[in-house]
Amino acid sequence: MPNGFISIDCGYTANQTYTDSRTGISYASDEGYIDAGLIHPVDKSNLQTDLADRYLNLCFFPSGERNCYTLRFFTLGGKYLVRAAFGYGDYDKLNKNPTFDLYFGVNYWTTVTIVSSSTAYVFEIIAVCPADFLQICLVNKGSGTPFISGLDLRSLTSDLYLEANVTQSLVLLSFFRDTVGFGPNRYHFGTNYQHIRFPDDPYDRMWQRYENVDGWTDVPNKSNGEIKNSTNDNYDAPSAVMRSASTPVNDSRMDLSWSSDSSMNVGVDPKFFLVLYFAELEAVQELRQFDVSVDNNPLASAFSPKFLLPTVLSGIVQGSNEHSVSLVATSNLALQPLINAMEIYMVRPVNESNSLDANAMMTIQEKFSVKKNWVGDPCAPISFAWNGLNCSYTTNSPPRITALNMSSSGLVGEIDASFGQLTLLQHLDLSHNSLSGSIPVFLGQVPALQFLTCRATTSVDQFLGVC
Numbered sequence: 001m002p003n004g005f006i007s008i009d010c011g012y013t014a015n016q017t018y019t020d021s022r023t024g025i026s027y028a029s030d031e032g033y034i035d036a037g038l039i040h041p042v043d044k045s046n047l048q049t050d051l052a053d054r055y056l057n058l059c060f061f062p063s064g065e066r067n068c069y070t071l072r073f074f075t076l077g078g079k080y081l082v083r084a085a086f087g088y089g090d091y092d093k094l095n096k097n098p099t100f101d102l103y104f105g106v107n108y109w110t111t112v113t114i115v116s117s118s119t120a121y122v123f124e125i126i127a128v129c130p131a132d133f134l135q136i137c138l139v140n141k142g143s144g145t146p147f148i149s150g151l152d153l154r155s156l157t158s159d160l161y162l163e164a165n166v167t168q169s170l171v172l173l174s175f176f177r178d179t180v181g182f183g184p185n186r187y188h189f190g191t192n193y194q195h196i197r198f199p200d201d202p203y204d205r206m207w208q209r210y211e212n213v214d215g216w217t218d219v220p221n222k223s224n225g226e227i228k229n230s231t232n233d234n235y236d237a238p239s240a241v242m243r244s245a246s247t248p249v250n251d252s253r254m255d256l257s258w259s260s261d262s263s264m265n266v267g268v269d270p271k272f273f274l275v276l277y278f279a280e281l282e283a284v285q286e287l288r289q290f291d292v293s294v295d296n297n298p299l300a301s302a303f304s305p306k307f308l309l310p311t312v313l314s315g316i317v318q319g320s321n322e323h324s325v326s327l328v329a330t331s332n333l334a335l336q337p338l339i340n341a342m343e344i345y346m347v348r349p350v351n352e353s354n355s356l357d358a359n360a361m362m363t364i365q366e367k368f369s370v371k372k373n374w375v376g377d378p379c380a381p382i383s384f385a386w387n388g389l390n391c392s393y394t395t396n397s398p399p400r401i402t403a404l405n406m407s408s409s410g411l412v413g414e415i416d417a418s419f420g421q422l423t424l425l426q427h428l429d430l431s432h433n434s435l436s437g438s439i440p441v442f443l444g445q446v447p448a449l450q451f452l453t454c455r456a457t458t459s460v461d462q463f464l465g466v467c
Helices: 355-368 417-422
Strands: 005-007 017-019 026-030 038-041 057-060 066-072 079-087 099-104 106-112 120-128 135-142 149-158 170-174 184-189 208-210 216-217 246-248 251-260 271-277 290-294 298-303 311-318 323-329 341-349 391-394 397-405 428-429 449-453 457-459
Touching: 017 170, 079 135, 079 208, 099 120, 106 120, 106 170, 106 341, 246 251, 298 311, 355 397, 355 417
Parallel strands: 005 026, 184 208, 397 428, 428 449
Antiparallel strands: 005 149, 017 026, 038 057, 066 135, 079 120, 079 149, 099 106, 099 135, 120 170, 170 341, 184 341, 216 246, 251 323, 271 311, 271 341, 290 298, 290 323, 391 397, 449 457
């Protein structure tokens, strides 16, 4: 199993693993990643055929508005592909397809809308890790119980998908196409292969076949040569994807259309990121040259794919209506255009979170086993802020914790050092608990702390006794 792969089968037997026979990927239970939720089997007869084993069970969340998976020991600033999978299968016998929201940390990812109970729904995001941990959260909207079948994380090198950075993430579109069905809008062209993923793609991106276009045919790969990316390729499409392509039979142009995914709450004037892949598969003597345009705006003029060497054309597309991509041969003497692969993302702005405050609060939550609504980020989004916290919200910086009320919370033991890491904390109430030991010196070193409440209101200059 490659380094940087985490593959979770939600609801699988605790402390057990198995290997998928088709990909060789090892899957583990979600035990230890979340402390909420209930597991339930899914009747195989209620699912479409040939789905992976991970869809035969799930984890569902009948209580709590927000429930989060927390994955630790990541690299701050590291880039990851995160994939969440959902197969309802009418596991609860209610025959009521649920709808709920999915968050990547504090940031809205997408809305999971189950339309067909037998279909597998897969969503992907490419994002930079804002801390040394990642959180994937399911949010109840009052339209059915949230659930999840699987969660995957794949580490990406920093030079891949430069458009995913600390200020924005890339959400792969997942709308339904009649000829393909529901799935990530990452396509390869040509009919020689169906689905391509690991081990053919070392990053385990899932490529599905773009098919059934009248008047198109496959470009023959007579050379059978390996297609190698250049060293400065920021997308690194695998050879298995690039070794097939489509071209029109008797036409000088190719037209593709796509529209925004209505389930993604795109808002006003959304921004999309389009990636087009090209490589010449024949040692042709004639000229293959074509213009590439998006929504009638030029993306490349007189473009000629290179023989067995991928070239990527990419660009930002704005607007919520239907969009078009056109490949048009430059003259009657030119060969027809071709295309090998395509990806379509929505660009999501990233709201910051203060990782030091979040780490401190998660440590406190774990040490004292605080239940309340303490899941996800402590301060954000503001509608899910933890009970007992006051946070400051400013326009140009992440929210910070300024007050913490943990009175009557059943705290036992000594005051943890994590309290001292809340550097903007002004008020701390630890009264009516069973804490032992002296009030630690580190609380007196919190620069903003003004009042500590143990048995009575205490100034920071009166740190004597115990709570």
